[in-house]
Amino acid sequence: MKPSHPTTLILALIIDLLCGDPPNNLHPVAWMGTFIAKFQRFRPHNNPIREFSFGALLTVT
16 A cells, blocks of 8 residues: 555544644654754854854754
8 A cells, every 4th residue: 555545644644633642752853842942052153164063963963
């Protein structure tokens, strides 16, 4: 069965409606947001190369 098959999409919708999203303490996207928020205070200012490097490091980690 292809991922774009209508039955697959309907089944995915039903599962999502029944289960919903996991709580924030179990959700990887929430973990990433918390990590980024905590490290924003270390963000370099007025140096484009350092700012870019910091953003790249956050993206990789």
